[in-house]
Amino acid sequence: MGDNIYHIKIKKEYASAIIEDLKQVDAIEIIEDTIPEWQKTEVRKRIAEMKLNPSSVISESEFFTALEKDEEI
Numbered sequence: 716m717g718d719n720i721y722h723i724k725i726k727k728e729y730a731s732a733i734i735e736d737l738k739q740v741d742a743i744e745i746i747e748d749t750i751p752e753w754q755k756t757e758v759r760k761r762i763a764e765m766k767l768n769p770s771s772v773i774s775e776s777e778f779f780t781a782l783e784k785d786e787e788i
Contacts (some may be wrong), residue, residue: 725733737743765772773781 734743734745738745
């Protein structure tokens, strides 16, 4: 393979099966990272805010549009 870099796109309905097959033949090692407590706390805070103020939620496309325009979100 050398120094070649390959980019592949796996359809999500096949991804888990492919990963499991690679794991079974010892071709990959799955490293499980724990989610840090600060991140869990932040997610809970944001979910609570969304429930209290649903109008503050923006769509993914609105987020990326604002990001491209370098606007404050």
